[in-house]
Amino acid sequence: MAGATGSGGKRKFAGSANKQAPRKKTKQEKRLVVADSLPWQTVDIPEMFDDAEGFYGLEEIKDVDVVRDGNTVKFLAAVPSEDDGDSFEGFEDLPDTTQPSEDKPKSKKKTSSEPAETAKADSKETKKPKKVTEPAAPVDTELANGGFRALADVEEEFEEADVAEWAPLDLAPALLSSIARLKFAKPTAIQAQAIPQILNGHDVIGKASTGSGKTLAFAIPIVEKWLSLRDAGSDEHTGPIGLVLSPTRELAHQITNHIKELCLGLSTSPYVCSVTGGLSVHKQQRQLEKADIVIGTPGRLWEVLSSSKKLMQTFRGIKYLVVDEADRLLTEGHFKEAEEIIGALDRTEIDEEGQEQAPPPRQTLVFSATFNKGLQQKLAGKGKYDLMSQAQSMEYLLKKLNFRDEKPKFIDVNPVSQMAEGLKEGLVECGAMEKDLYLYSLILYQPKQRILVFTNSISSVRRLTPMLQNLNIPALPLHSQMPQKARLRSVERFTSTKPGTASILIATDVAARGLDIPGIDVVIHYHVPRTADAYVHRSGRTARAESSGLSVLLCAPEEVVPTRRLVAKVHASSSHTTRSGKSKEAYFIRTIDLDRHIVARLKERVDLAKKIADSTLAKEKGSKDDNWMKAAAEELGVEYDSDELEKAGRWSGRGSGRQSKQKEARALSKAEMAGLRAQLRELLSKRINAGVSAKYLTSGNVDIQALLNGVQGDFLGKVAGLDAEDF
Numbered sequence: 001m002a003g004a005t006g007s008g009g010k011r012k013f014a015g016s017a018n019k020q021a022p023r024k025k026t027k028q029e030k031r032l033v034v035a036d037s038l039p040w041q042t043v044d045i046p047e048m049f050d051d052a053e054g055f056y057g058l059e060e061i062k063d064v065d066v067v068r069d070g071n072t073v074k075f076l077a078a079v080p081s082e083d084d085g086d087s088f089e090g091f092e093d094l095p096d097t098t099q100p101s102e103d104k105p106k107s108k109k110k111t112s113s114e115p116a117e118t119a120k121a122d123s124k125e126t127k128k129p130k131k132v133t134e135p136a137a138p139v140d141t142e143l144a145n146g147g148f149r150a151l152a153d154v155e156e157e158f159e160e161a162d163v164a165e166w167a168p169l170d171l172a173p174a175l176l177s178s179i180a181r182l183k184f185a186k187p188t189a190i191q192a193q194a195i196p197q198i199l200n201g202h203d204v205i206g207k208a209s210t211g212s213g214k215t216l217a218f219a220i221p222i223v224e225k226w227l228s229l230r231d232a233g234s235d236e237h238t239g240p241i242g243l244v245l246s247p248t249r250e251l252a253h254q255i256t257n258h259i260k261e262l263c264l265g266l267s268t269s270p271y272v273c274s275v276t277g278g279l280s281v282h283k284q285q286r287q288l289e290k291a292d293i294v295i296g297t298p299g300r301l302w303e304v305l306s307s308s309k310k311l312m313q314t315f316r317g318i319k320y321l322v323v324d325e326a327d328r329l330l331t332e333g334h335f336k337e338a339e340e341i342i343g344a345l346d347r348t349e350i351d352e353e354g355q356e357q358a359p360p361p362r363q364t365l366v367f368s369a370t371f372n373k374g375l376q377q378k379l380a381g382k383g384k385y386d387l388m389s390q391a392q393s394m395e396y397l398l399k400k401l402n403f404r405d406e407k408p409k410f411i412d413v414n415p416v417s418q419m420a421e422g423l424k425e426g427l428v429e430c431g432a433m434e435k436d437l438y439l440y441s442l443i444l445y446q447p448k449q450r451i452l453v454f455t456n457s458i459s460s461v462r463r464l465t466p467m468l469q470n471l472n473i474p475a476l477p478l479h480s481q482m483p484q485k486a487r488l489r490s491v492e493r494f495t496s497t498k499p500g501t502a503s504i505l506i507a508t509d510v511a512a513r514g515l516d517i518p519g520i521d522v523v524i525h526y527h528v529p530r531t532a533d534a535y536v537h538r539s540g541r542t543a544r545a546e547s548s549g550l551s552v553l554l555c556a557p558e559e560v561v562p563t564r565r566l567v568a569k570v571h572a573s574s575s576h577t578t579r580s581g582k583s584k585e586a587y588f589i590r591t592i593d594l595d596r597h598i599v600a601r602l603k604e605r606v607d608l609a610k611k612i613a614d615s616t617l618a619k620e621k622g623s624k625d626d627n628w629m630k631a632a633a634e635e636l637g638v639e640y641d642s643d644e645l646e647k648a649g650r651w652s653g654r655g656s657g658r659q660s661k662q663k664e665a666r667a668l669s670k671a672e673m674a675g676l677r678a679q680l681r682e683l684l685s686k687r688i689n690a691g692v693s694a695k696y697l698t699s700g701n702v703d704i705q706a707l708l709n710g711v712q713g714d715f716l717g718k719v720a721g722l723d724a725e726d727f
């Protein structure tokens with residue numbers, strides 16, 4: 001078999017097996033292996049082929065069968081079978097396979113950083129979409145060590161992205177190569193519909209369900225534009241071409257990374273930078289001076305832009321203004337700053353000759369998974385709208401956005417449902433005071449999953465995180481009052497666990513919008529979301545990009561009816577009127593019945609964990625209060641801890657009940673705490689038999705099997721991989 005190394009560096013299959021390689025062992029079987037681990041040997045080719053585009057060398061491999069399975073290419077290599085007693089130590093007849101990659105036979109490979117090749121690759125001459133392969137994978141260390149990768153890994157590695165389905169969008173070949181590297185075989189619905197409109201110069205309002213690829217729907221045309229400007233020879237940097245407004249810092253960073261990933265395969269990339277709180281204004285101003293695409297939260301962006309006239313001036317020349325998660329960005333908190341930014345971008349300036357200079361025209365792109373009904377009707381030209389009575393509303397701001405088109409293109413790719421297709425929804429009913437217990441139980445029922453828990457308050461995040469940690473659950477916090485670094489660290493740690501490992505993030509709605517954390521299996525709403533839109537966005541953190549996921553609401557009995565109503569509202573547009581005029585049945589979210597006997601057996605440990613967490617929190621709070629008390633004592637000239645101070649201070653009146661409770665919790669001595677911890681440890685070391693026959697769940701929209709995975713007939717409690725040392 002022979003392979004040619006392409007521009008990406010990875011060998012592309014080009015033939016079938018040929019000469020037999022000598023074998024060390026006699027008893028052999030063919031197994032799936034990774035192509036880069038095979039003992040490839042350079043084939044001498046005539047010099048005339050040196051300049052052939054995309055053909056940088058030829059290598060051959062012996063005694064390997066290539067099996068095609070649909071689009072997947074698999075390699076079957078002859079290796080000794082396991083039952084011959086010896087472990088396989090690589091292809092000893094060709095010793096270089098066990099060497100580090102530098103020692104492998106060198107092909108006439110050229111890297112993508114070589115200007116001659118990349119310039120060709122970027123050229124517009126070859127407009128045809130190409131099949132692009134992945135860059136060379138590192139040497140398979142597992143194989144070098146005598147092992148084999150799992151079939152799934154092998155398959156994934158050899159999957160090639162055929163980008164033919166992107167052809168109608170007529171993108172630059174360099175951009176297509178980058179898309180192929182991301183392994184995105186075809187555009188998603190919103191991308192297929194929005195990209196041509198944006199490339200044709202229209203303003204676009206795009207609505208598509210969560211996780212459906214809205215980021216690239218606006219990023220691809222912006223990068224395409226940047227490439228065409230570069231190709232047109234405008235080397236001089238006159239300012240950014242695109243500005244993206246994002247409601248949260250995390251989302252801004254994520255969009256930045258997503259666009260950077262898209263640009264990774266380009267020979268020269270646009271300078272993409274984010275502007276969010278947490279970095280010095282000066283540093284960000286310096287970055288902005290050279291930026292091509294800027295992603296920022298309105299507050300910080302306004303702070304940075306308004307302090308530099310020169311910078312503001314360059315931003316007036318942007319060609320694209322993107323408002324991501326528009327409904328949230330424009331209605332919650334950020335409204336004022338977003339308005340200031342847009343106002344400043346649109347301001348008519350007087351130039352040196354005293355002439356009025358309006359900013360050059362720009363396109364406005366607005367995206368979200370949720371837009372209110374009124375807006376949709378307005379865009380469809382129906383209904384009457386009194387803009388001034390809704391001054392703070394989306395409609396008002398859309399007016400402010402100053403669309404270039406009289407009527408921006410409204411693209412709604414899934415008017416029927418806002419929820420991702422692969423999403424299953426369920427509801428767990430429990431006592432209002434039992435939510436902690438049920439949260440813990442739900443987590444135990446899904447021991448190896450990536451779970452995102454939403455609460456409605458920062459204080460709940462502060463309380464639940466240590467409580468779960470006390471129970472050996474690797475919980476991480478995320479809320480807006482955490483320092484920026486800690487926020488990013490939490491997301492990073494939550495994301496970086498291997499698939500099949502427990503990872504739990506306890507967050508406020510700061511994580512509800514746009515965050516694209518791969519592989520979130522379950523979303524738990526510890527508190528019922530306040531609005532239907534919040535439910536859509538929270539639940540949309542799972543079941544992204546065609547994967548599946550589960551969303552579970554924890555409801556106190558009195559919350560069940562309003563929650564059902566809220567969920568039904570989200571699904572309302574999917575219920576339709578039948579021919580006979582009758583409305584189809586409204587959506588009814590199913591109840592998940594956890595086995596209450598099992599849950600009851602977990603109560604003691606949850607109570608203990610809670611007590612320990614409360615005591616620790618109260619101590620932390622106490623030490624802050626103590627500092628305040630000491631300062632107050634000094635000011636009043638009385639003894640710290642005296643009754644006078646108690647009377648003068650915050651310790652009386654409103655809130656004193658809670659404070660005395662905190663004091664009581666604080667009063668737990670070190671010995672008492674140690675005792676509680678020992679007790680909890682003891683309980684955690686015991687497993688609770690979940691039984692095989694017990695019926696935990698009702699059927700319905702919930703993927704029962706997924707919930708029961710790894711639990712049926714198993715034990716709850718001490719969950720492997722959840723021990724404190726693993727965290």
Ligand SMILES: Nc1ncnc2c1ncn2[C@@H]1O[C@H](COP(=O)(O)OP(=O)(O)OP(=O)(O)O)[C@@H](O)[C@H]1O
Nearest residue numbers: 184186187188210211212213214215369514516545
């Ligand atoms: N054409 C494509 N094919 C496959 N996956 C894609 C494609 N485009 C984007 N993705 C992936 O889909 C995931 C979701 O994309 P993205 O974050 O843009 O969704 P979104 O629609 O903005 O979601 P939300 O409404 O929650 O913000 C990302 O991991 C992205 O890499």
